[in-house]
Amino acid sequence: MSFNPTKCDVIRIAPCCRKIIDTKYSLHGHTLEVVDASKYLGVTITESLTWEKHIVNITCKANRTLGFLRRNLRECTPPVKKASYKAMVRPSLENAATVWDQHLQNHIKAIEQVQRRAARFTSSQTGTSKVVMREPGANTGYSRNQVLANSFPRTVSEWNLLPASTVSAPTMDAFSIGTI
Structure with a gap:
């Protein structure tokens, strides 16, 4: 190579x-x-190992994409808008979320602001609907380093609580059905 x-x-x-x-x-x-920061596989890594810059990058990208969809799908039906959000905006917010697992309130708020805009767009309302990507929970893992305490340990413990049939699902569709 x-x-x-x-x-x-x-x-x-x-x-x-x-x-x-x-x-x-x-x-x-x-x-x-x-x-001082570099992007690797879609995740922005900083020399201080904080996720601030990554959150800013993904929310800016999601807002730009959502703005594009709002301008071009203004007259479409809510199901089309919802499908476009799920295909184009949501993946940029969820990419590698197990690594940078949001735990600070300002990070959660920034991501939820994008999701609220998307909810208003998909439902064609001006109210404050809420689409939740995932509900933040308490940190259950132990780590001496605060950077690591809010990344893998919490996600791993949630993964370990899934039933064996869901974990060993042969396809993404089967996995999605198993987690509901």
Whole structure:
């Protein structure tokens, strides 16, 4: 496998009290740029390991997509609007949610604002309907590091509560039916 050095970055993740040695990295003769945040598989990772920048990115993308749908599907029926929301907006809000599992109230509020706009769009109302992506719950996992405490442990414990038939579902449709 060959790497394209112009698409590679260096992100330094270290405790705030540890001194970082300023080192230049190169790949195929190209010096790599040091950045404070980078996108990997649709998830924005920052040097501080916070999800603020990721939440901002996904909500901005979802709002732009929702605006596009509102402009172009203004006269469509609610089922068409709902299907377009589920196909184009919701996946950008849910992408890799098990990794960045929202737990701060301002993150939850930002995502729910997009969902409220989408609910008004899909129902063709101006009221404040609410579409819930997932209900935030209490952190059940233990972690000395607060960054990790609100990512995998909580999601894993919820996954482990699913029935075996749902976990081993052969298709996504069968899995969706099993989780209802």
